[in-house]
Amino acid sequence: MEVLGKKIRERRKEKKLSQIELAAGICTQATVSKIECKNRCESLDVFSSICAKLGLSVFECLEETYEQEIISLLDHVENLSEVVKHKEAYEIFSKYEVDVEKLNPFIQTKYFYYKGSTSLLGASLFEEALVYLEQGIIIKNEPTIYNILSMNAIGIHYELQEKFDKARGYNERAYKMIREISERELPLVACKLFFNLAKFYSSLKDYKRSIQLCNQGINLCKSKNSITLLDNLLYEKAYNEYFLTGETEGYRIAYYFTKFVNHEYMMNCIKKDMKDYQIKL
Structure with missing residues (x-):
């Protein structure tokens, strides 16, 4: 995507x-040089992290383009998805006719992922969702987090249809792909993948692997100084610890943190579990 390299260079100095x-902790020096000298950055996650480090808004550092409008749309949809408002996200998408050919490969993949996942989780349009997600898993330069999330979402697609062998195949591929990315290069949105995979392996009663994935997501939040999806990860970890060892302290941690961030949907899940399993604060 086209960026204002001069603005980045001036603020850095x-x-x-x-x-x-x-x-x-974000990228290579060569990437920063390309941003400043050639006004190009191929990863929105990297560029967002650089802008945040400099105290700049992403949008004040982007060329005014059609692509910028779609990036804003995708960011809004991403925020809705994080708080399980998939139907609302799908309805917003329905108002747009997106010209994918005008987008760079990274944004194209992000679009295919969110268009597919919101069609699946927000409208239960299984066939439509699969069309987009299958485009989302096509690797154009090198694998991105949205390729991997698309792979995982296809797994969810088959899981919801109770085609568990197919679901496992796609989730295993997503798990393998995320392990090939160094922790330093993982964007914050990878927390969504760790949470989704943790839920899947928990459904297979592979509680140890689920806890491991939750811990990876929690550690990513720590490294990025963010609470994105942290309530989901703490809850999922608590659930798996309870079934693995009978430990209940995780539920208390998840309860108080979720109360603090005021995530109603997740709080209802926690309260239901605590009632069902007779866990007291």
């Missing part, structure tokens, strides 16, 4: 950061 220091 204001903060007395070298390109290496700006890149630390």
Whole structure:
């Protein structure tokens, strides 16, 4: 995507950061150099992290393009999906006719993932969802988090239809792909993948692997100084710890954190479990 490299360079110098220091924990120095000198960045997640580190808004650092409008749409849909408002996200998508050919490969994949996942979870349109998600798993340059999320979403698609062998195949592929990405390069949205995979392996009673995936998501939140999906991850970890060892402390942690962030849907899940399993605060 086209970015305002000059603005990034000026703010970096204001903060007395070298390109290496700006890149630390986010990307390579070469990526920062490409942003500043060629006004290009192929990863929205990387560019968002760089802007955040410099105290800049992503949108004030992007060229005014059609692509920027779609990025804003996708970010809004992503935020709705994080709080399980899939139907609302689907309805917003329904108002747009997106010209995919005008988008860079990364944004195309992100679009296919969210168009497919909201069709699946927000409207139960299984065939339509699969059309988009199958486009989302096509790797155009190198694998992105949205390729992997699309793979996982196809697994969810088959799981909802009780085609568990197919579901397992796609989820195993997603699990393998995410393990091939270094922790330093993982974007925050990978928390969604860790949570989804944790739920899947929990349904297979593979509680240890589910806890491991929850911990990976929790650690990613810590490394990014974010609480994105942290309530979901804490709840899922608590559930699996209870069934693996009988431990209940995780439920208390999940309860108080979810109460703090005021996530009504997740709080209802926690309260139901605590009632069913007779867990007291």
